[in-house]
Amino acid sequence: SQTIHQWPATLVQPVGSPLSLECTVEGTSNPNLYWYRQAAGRGLQLLFYSVGIGQISSEVPQNLSASRPQDRQFILSSKKLLLSDSGFYLCAWGRISYNSPLHFGNGTRLTVT
């Protein structure tokens, strides 16, 4: 069966510090991978998606970047965090078919202080 792992579960970082969140998927190959963010009390915002190694699409301009160095690994990064980067970050995987669901990880709660 397929599983998705995200870590860490919680993170407190000072403004201006770097960020690296990692997501890995097991039990499947060539998945589509996604990073979403949910600010407190708000809906989910798609940040990045990837359909293959090295292929990253950005949905909104921001202080963050994403990379996919391996087929089942997706990394979210920032060189210098802003207060507005605080939120709940979710990784998800899915298939290209619009008949198939997305599967989400348990998320990382990031607080920038």
Added chain:
Amino acid sequence: DAKTTQPNSMESNEEEPVHLPCNHSTISGTDYIHWYRQLPSQGPEYVIHGLTSNVNNRMASLAIAEDRKSSTLILHRATLRDAAVYYCILRSGGSNYKLTFGKGTLLTVNP
């Protein structure tokens, strides 16, 4: 992406059925209707999806209007663990790669 409209919040009593509505008047012929739910402090969880016919699974039922401009997610017997935000999403052929989440419906289940 075609838009969906859901009530901001709904309330239900435990062990009673719950009908969560969703309007999608601009749906196209190839759009699948997906439902997800998000429990507090967790990632969204897939519930069910359908195209034209009503669908049932172990979690819920999905009733799709004949003109496909609306759908209803049915929880047959609500439990306290069903308290969550429920999202109705159209997944279109033009944007296979992503799901766009709206604000959803916050379901409160009273004991």
